[in-house]
Amino acid sequence: MRGPLTLLLVLLPACAFAHQPVQDMAPRWSGGFGVQVRQEYRASDELLSGSSEVANPLGQMQRVSETWLEGVYTFQRAVRVTAKLPWIEQTRVTSSGIRQTGEGLGDLVLAVPLKRYWNDRGQTGAWGFTPNLRLPTGSTSDAYPVGDGSIDFGSSLTYARENPWSYVYVDLFYWINGSGRRGINRGDTLGLDLNLGLHPYHNNATNSGLFLMWDVSARYEGRGTNTVGTTGAKRVSLGPIAVVYWQNWMLRAEYAWPAYERVWDTQVSRGSELTLSLGAAF
């Protein structure tokens, strides 16, 4: 649904997906709940200065794997709560040629999506406003810390519309990132996500089918710092999304390709990203 489902700071385990909804269209019934496991993987050894690739004699790189456990509970149709907690395993080679790793639970993200659904002949949709809070549950002790030690605040405005053959999802969000430990102070982030999708197959008898979507994600990440240097960039990524669902289960796969990237100072590119998620609503 949406998606299901971006983050970053080149050398930080930021969570671009942190603002995004868990199962946007469901559960829309009081007392409904859902769980989702999402695996994100990205890696890059491309060194950028601004938007230009430069020589990388020390082999700077980053490789980040995040496994998110997410849950949603719907108190009533218009009000739900979500919680997202990542397990992070990451490695980087710094500008000094030092290899650093980090592993552990990351920062917990809590949100209260407020929805206004509407139903019409042949379509349904929802406007949403979501306040988010990111708590510093992740450790900052590793050489490549999985947490940043700050309390961050986010909010997003969303619009989703779906008919039997297509799906549109728009998410405009902003994160205010606090000053953390060990000199980590990421810049604020403004982002826009757009999912445009087709619904080419659906089986009424089994309530199963397929969505094929195209994602456009744009980010403006203000200049900031982590334990080894500068963070922040302007980015636009593009990529396909496929969603297979069967009754209350949903499997989502997406690939994001960095179509445009302009970093502050010199940083390793965010690289392309592969995300797989499996969720269910009850």
Add this chain to the structure above:
Amino acid sequence: MRSIQLLALCALLGAAAPALGSHSDPGDHDEHAEHDATQVSEPVAPTGPYQVVIDIHGIVCSFCAMGAHRALIQLEGLDASQFTDGVLIDIENQQVTLAFLPGAALPVSEIREAVRASGYELVDLRIKLRGREPPE
């Protein structure tokens, strides 16, 4: 303002299976009697198995249609051997078909509540009933 209409069709007394074949044309009045659901004070209780088709605006969301399924299968009198636990959701036509056991009362208010609870409003809802003559 929610408006609710009941379209009761009773062409085949006691017939079980044929309900699905021609259920989707709300303008087909040759064989169908039309009633305002708000005027139905007593549930209809056909003597044979029957199916009810409901038009619901907005029930196009495949993944969350299971919410409607989840609520509707709680209705009493459903024939669980048909469809999936007695309920079939057609998102393309925004229709839900319920299969009831012979003699089961038609729980109009319970259907309305189940649809509402699953996240959809009963805007322009209609019901097609087959299995006996329409109530006078």
